[in-house]
């Protein structure tokens with residue numbers, strides 16, 4: 296008997312019905328992948344299972360018995376744990392406190408939390424699944440990968456019978472991903488039913504047992520993982536004409552003596568060795584490394600979002616007293632990894648968000664044509680980055696995760712900076728849109744923008760960049776010419792630097 300059966304699930308929002316009678320069955324010990332394009336309805340279906348959207352049609356049965364899952368608490372009582380795509384952590388609380396959230400050990404009958412017991416128990420729960428985390432740090436200070444791992448430990452600590460993971464690897468580096476797969480296989484071997492959402496199609500064919508494909512709120516295919524490969528899945532997802540992962544002619548940096556768009560000299564961040572780098576106008580430079588290698592931190596330091604010493608020059612002019620606002624005015628923009636905390640105003644419309652950075656530019660001075668010009672600019676950005684629905688009046692919080700990510704990119708492009716620092720720009724974006732975003736990044740470079748691309752997606756780095764910088768524990772350990780390296784070569788460069796530094 297199946298551990299989970301969702302039957303005829305329907306769900307509507309004010310904008311209309313987004314799930315049109317979806318069936319999903321998961322067996323004991325099965326890893327079941329749920330895939331589909333951005334906005335297909337995957338997260339909505341899993342939020343229903345997690346008790347977040349009580350008003351839905353259809354039924355849910357566990358071990359053949361119909362159950363009511365109308366609140367998150369009911370979901371937990373039925374042994375359902377859901378790891379959401381955009382985290383539900385409390386940034387001010389420590390890692391240990393977040394892991395124990397809602398399950399805090401009490402001191403006697405009093406309402407006081409037993410902090411000592413809490414810290415010890417959370418550490419035990421993390422150790423049991425082989426995840427190493429700084430237990431007494433506020434979770435808001437961790438990078439996105441650390442936050443993702445905290446969510447995973449928290450979910451596993453509930454010892455769920457049904458575990459849902461909504462894009463758990465979108466923000467993890469390759470080594471962390473492998474660890475998570477080992478955990479998943481182990482849980483499955485113990486009979487847990489796992490629903491796994493991911494846009495990494497090659498991961499899916501290797502880790503999942505069965506696959507359900509959603510398109511616009513309908514199930515369009517159900518198959519065994521062994522029946523297909525990543526290309527086959529890509530075709531199922533978006534039709535026949537996609538799945539281009541080949542090299543998009545990497546932008547060639549202009550030859551001769553051009554002033555670099557970005558010149559970083561002896562940048563020292565958190566006491567690590569000084570870093571210098573130059574990026575020419577029209578060049579795309581990639582930064583690869585493991586989680587914790589200091590890539591995001593370097594990007595933040597360049598725009599002054601984190602303290603550093605050394606100099607940063609944009610188009611030959613040194614930035615004085617670096618802050619993100621000054622850096623943006625000088626023409627260098629960072630699109631951070633954490634779209635919710637640092638990137639987007641979730642309660643604002645798509646229009647509001649895109650204007651936010653585009654303002655301050657020429658549009659504010661354009662007098663009468665201002666409003667019309669703005670509207671055109673936003674509509675153009677929405678179209679270019681394939682935001683769905685293509686409605687600039689939509690509140691960002693009601694977009695699917697991948698579409699929110701596209702708004703962030705559209706906004707950056709609309710601002711027209713000289714230098715764009717992109718930190719994991721396609722995390723959570725489906726294959727079709729990914730290829731389109733790659734084309735847009737390429738186009739921005741062709742138009743003369745310098746791009747620094749931080750990514751865990753090695754194929755993306757290989758397809759788009761002309762040079763690759765490898766980082767490890769805050770230091771720049773190698774520079775490779777992309778033309779001279781392939782995927783295995785890049786992987787080994789990333790892990791080699793780890794051994795050398797150890």
Ligand SMILES: Nc1ncnc2c1ncn2[C@@H]1O[C@H](COP(=O)(O)OP(=O)(O)OP(=O)(O)O)[C@@H](O)[C@H]1O
Pocket residue numbers: 308309310313331332333334335336337338339340380683684692693694695696697698723725
């Ligand atoms: N709170 C909401 N209000 C209105 N519409 C919503 C809300 N939440 C989701 N939607 C809409 O429901 C549809 C399905 O979204 P959902 O987040 O389930 O997609 P998804 O398949 O998980 O996409 P992604 O891969 O981008 O995460 C989208 O059109 C989205 O805009």
